[in-house]
Amino acid sequence: SDHQLIYPPSPDQMDWSSLFPYYVTEEDATEAEDSTPEALAGQGLQPVEPKRLSKDVEVADIGCGFGGLLIALAPVMPETLILGLEIRVSVTQFVEDKINALRGQNQEKGLYRNIGVLRANTMKFLPNFFTKGQLSKIFIxxxxxxxxxxxxxxxxxxxxxxxxxxxxxxxxxxxYTITDVPDLHGWMVQHFDAHPSFERVEEEEQEADPCVAIMRSETEEGKKVERNNGQKHVALFRRLADPPYG
Ligand code: SAM
Known part of the structure; x- marks a missing residue:
């Protein structure tokens, strides 16, 4: 159940600072020492806005599981903030601990600071986390x-x-979609093909995309399917521009 899940009322209310602490903007980092609501009220001030990052999340991994894809993408897209969304509490905690450990081990190179994980039910309130057109890639x-x-x-x-x-x-x-279940592959293709905002990416372009190889080999499920000699069905869909009004 997601009774305990907390959603920001809108993306500008979302506090990303604990997920991406290395990207908190300077002005926020040097904020007044006592900015508790009580202290601010004493000074006649409003509570502070959530801390801002120097850049926004641009890539989302929907149902990220144990985070294999996030961890593989981190060094490949070092300038991009990548967020895993996962509904299971213990799995989310596992990924968070793993990211923290990797950040610690790679302190000097500064790796893995660009990935984070959030517990959420992605079937609900996705637009509460992201603004219109914020993302460049979504992995399913x-x-x-x-x-x-x-x-x-x-x-x-x-x-x-x-x-x-x-x-x-x-x-x-x-x-980006991948599955070992032929019926689900058909279902995903059918639903994206039928949607006016998407077109299927041609196979040649799909196979030339480095993210596709990573998705096939670095997800935990992809590895499992590999061990069982199963099939992996991939399909990519491009977000089309909205038609002009009128
Ligand atoms: N993407 C990973 C991989 O390829 O190895 C994990 C795949 S696993 C079969 C599906 C994952 O989606 C599970 O970890 C599950 O908890 C998560 N999940 C299912 N429904 C979800 C939802 N509504 N919101 C967020 N995560 C969800």
Missing amino acids: CFPDPHFKARKHKQRIVSTTLNSEYAYVLRPGGIV
């Missing part, structure tokens, strides 16, 4: 298949959710 790797027809509404690709992905993704941005 080996989502839970929910085989039975009556469970299909729990799939994280659907007409409604694709509209949310379209909202947070900028024109030209890419949704």
